[in-house]
Amino acid sequence: MKLNDRGLLIVISGPSGVGKGTVRKALFDMKNHNLEYSVSVTTRAPRVGEVDGKDYYFVNRAAFEEMIRQDRFLEYAEFVGSYYGTPKDKVEEMLDKGKEVVLEIEVDGALQVRERMKDAVFIFLVPPSKKALYERLSRRGTDTPEIVNKRFQKAESEFKLAYKYDYIVVNDDVNNAADRIMAIIRAEHARTQRTIQKYQQLMEE
Amino acid sequence: MKLNDRGLLIVISGPSGVGKGTVRKALFDMKNHNLEYSVSVTTRAPRVGEVDGKDYYFVNRAAFEEMIRQDRFLEYAEFVGSYYGTPKDKVEEMLDKGKEVVLEIEVDGALQVRERMKDAVFIFLVPPSKKALYERLSRRGTDTPEIVNKRFQKAESEFKLAYKYDYIVVNDDVNNAADRIMAIIRAEHARTQRTIQKYQQLMEE
Numbered sequence: 132m133k134l135n136d137r138g139l140l141i142v143i144s145g146p147s148g149v150g151k152g153t154v155r156k157a158l159f160d161m162k163n164h165n166l167e168y169s170v171s172v173t174t175r176a177p178r179v180g181e182v183d184g185k186d187y188y189f190v191n192r193a194a195f196e197e198m199i200r201q202d203r204f205l206e207y208a209e210f211v212g213s214y215y216g217t218p219k220d221k222v223e224e225m226l227d228k229g230k231e232v233v234l235e236i237e238v239d240g241a242l243q244v245r246e247r248m249k250d251a252v253f254i255f256l257v258p259p260s261k262k263a264l265y266e267r268l269s270r271r272g273t274d275t276p277e278i279v280n281k282r283f284q285k286a287e288s289e290f291k292l293a294y295k296y297d298y299i300v301v302n303d304d305v306n307n308a309a310d311r312i313m314a315i316i317r318a319e320h321a322r323t324q325r326t327i328q329k330y331q332q333l334m335e336e
Numbered sequence: 337m338k339l340n341d342r343g344l345l346i347v348i349s350g351p352s353g354v355g356k357g358t359v360r361k362a363l364f365d366m367k368n369h370n371l372e373y374s375v376s377v378t379t380r381a382p383r384v385g386e387v388d389g390k391d392y393y394f395v396n397r398a399a400f401e402e403m404i405r406q407d408r409f410l411e412y413a414e415f416v417g418s419y420y421g422t423p424k425d426k427v428e429e430m431l432d433k434g435k436e437v438v439l440e441i442e443v444d445g446a447l448q449v450r451e452r453m454k455d456a457v458f459i460f461l462v463p464p465s466k467k468a469l470y471e472r473l474s475r476r477g478t479d480t481p482e483i484v485n486k487r488f489q490k491a492e493s494e495f496k497l498a499y500k501y502d503y504i505v506v507n508d509d510v511n512n513a514a515d516r517i518m519a520i521i522r523a524e525h526a527r528t529q530r531t532i533q534k535y536q537q538l539m540e541e
Contacts (some may be wrong), residue, residue: 132464132508255528259337261539290539298523299531303337311526318503318523321516323460326504334466334495 134326134333138165138226139319140248142234143312144241145256146286148268150302154256155235157309164313167230169222172198175213188218206236206243219247231316238289245295252319254312255296259303261287339531339538343370343431344524345453347439348517349446350461351491353473355507359461360440362514369518372435374427377403380418393423411441411448424452436521443494450500457524459517460501464508466492 145151159166172188174195183189190198195214198204207216217234225232234244244251258264264286268279293299298315302308319325350356364371377393379400388394395403400419403409412421422439430437439449449456463469469491473484498504503520507513524530 132506132512134504134506254526257535257539259538261541293535294528294532296528298526299339299528299535300526301337301339307337311522314519314522315526317516317519321459321503321505321520323499323501323504327499330462330498330504333464334462336466 133320134329135320136229136329137325138167138228138230138232139316140222140226140232140234140244140251141166141312141316142236142241142244142251142253143256144236144238144253144296145302146238146258146264146289147282148264148286149256149258150267150305151235151256153305154302154308154312155233157305158233158312161309161313165229165231167225167232169217169225169232169234172204172207172216172218173213175215205234205247206240208237208240217244238292242292242295250325252298252315253296254298254300254315255293256300256302256308257290257293259301263303338525339534340525341434341534342530343372343433343435343437344521345427345431345437345439345449345456346371346517346521347441347446347449347456347458348461349441349443349459349501350507351443351463351469351494352487353469353491354461354463355472355510355513356440356461358510359507359513359517360438362510363438363517366514366518370434370436372430372437374422374430374437374439377409377412377421377423378418380420410439410452411445413442413445422449443497447497447500455530457503457520458501459503459505459520460498461505461507461513462495462498464506 143151143155158164170184170186170188172190172195174190174192177183177187177189181187192214195216198216199207203219204216205219205222207214222232241253245253258267265283268282300308300311348356348360363369375389375393377395377400379395379397382388382392382394386392397419400421403421404412408424409421410424410427412419427437446458450458463472470488473487505513505516
C-alpha cells in the first residue's frame with residue numbers, strides 16, 4: 132500500500148561523459164517499472180523517421196519563445212542554433228497519473244528544474260574516478276585530443292555541483308547504478324513529506 | 337561502489353501493536369543483508385537460557401544509573417521496575433564496521449535517539465487503517481477489552497508523531513514493508529550528505 136499516489140519527477144544528471152543515457156536505458160529495461168520519458172519540445176527540424184509527440188514536439192521558434200515567456204518550461208537551452216525544452220504541463224499530467232517521470236539532462240538544465248520543482252528528486256551520477264571519465268571521453272574515438280580535453284575540463288567544473296543534488300550515485304557498473312536509482316525511487320515514495328497528508332486522512336477515518 | 341562505508345543506524349518505530357517485531361524479523365530473514373541487532377542493557381534478572389552480551393547486557397541498577405549519568409545511552413526507559421537502554425558505544429562500534437544497526441523501539445525511545453543521532457534514519461511503521469490496528473490489538477486474545485482500549489488510545493496518541501520521522505511505511509504486508517525498508521537503506525547510503533565527502537576526495541585524486 133502506497134501513501135503517495137503521485138508519480139515522482141526523477142532528474143538524472145551528472146558531468147559530461149558519465150554515462151547518463153546508458154544508465155537511463157538500463158533503468159527503463161528493468162521489470163515492473165512505472166517510468167515514463169518526458170518528450171522534449173524542440174525547434175530543430177525533424178529527422179527522417181522522427182515522430183512529432185513521440186521523439187519530440189516540433190515547434191517553430193516563435194512558438195518556443197512564446198512558451199518561454201509563459202514560463203511553460205521546466206528547463207530549456209539553446210544548442211547549435213536550436214532550442215530544446217521540457218514542457219511543464221506534460222510532466223505534471225504524467226505525475227498526476229502516477230507515472231515516475233525521468234529527465235536525463237545536463238547539469239545546467241537540472242539546476243533550472245530545481246528552481247521550479249521543489250518536489251523533484253535530484254540524482255547526480257558520477258564516474259568511479261577522474262581517470263575512468265577521461266578514458267570514457269577518449270574512447271569515443273571520433274574526437275580530437277583538444278575536444279576530449281575541453282569536455283573533460285567542462286566535466287571537472289561540473290564535479291563541484293554535486294552538493295546541489297539529493298543523491299550521488301556512482302556509475303561503476305550500469306546495472307548497479309540503475310538498481311540504486313530504483314531503490315531511491317521506492318524510498319522517496321515513503322518520505323514523510325510525501326506521505327503524511329494521506330496518512331493523516333487515513334488515521335482520521 | 338559505495339561512497340559511504342559507514343553503516344546506518346535504522347530506527348524502526350511506530351504505534352503499539354503495528355507489528356514492528358514481525359517486520360524486523362522479516363528484514364533479518366532477507367538475503368544479503370548487512371544488518372545487526374543492537375543488544376540492550378538491562379537491570380532485569382536474566383531468564384533461563386538468556387546469555388549475557390547476546391540477549392542483553394545484564395547490569396545492576398547502580399551500574400545502569402552511572403551509565404545514564406555518563407550519557408552512554410542512545411535511549412533508555414524504565415519498565416515494570418527494570419531499566420532497559422541502548423548503549424551508544426556498542427552501536428558506534430558496529431556502525432564503524434559498516435554494519436546497519438537496527439533499533440526496533442517504542443516511540444518515546446525513538447525520539448530520544450533523534451536527539452543524540454542526527455544522522456540516523458527514522459522509519460515510522462503504520463497500520464493500513466485504524467480498524468486494522470484495533471483488530472490486531474484485540475486478536476492477542478489474552479487482554480481484557482479495557483486493556484485493548486487503553487493500548488489503542490496510546491496508539492492513537494502516537495499516530496500524531498509521524499511527522500517527526502523521515503519515512504512512513506505502511507505495514508499492510510510484512511514482506512512489502514521489509515522490502516521498502518531495504519530500499520530506504522540502499523537509498524540513504526547514496527544521500528548527498530553521506531557521500532559528498534568521499535566523493536570530493538575521489539575527485540581530487
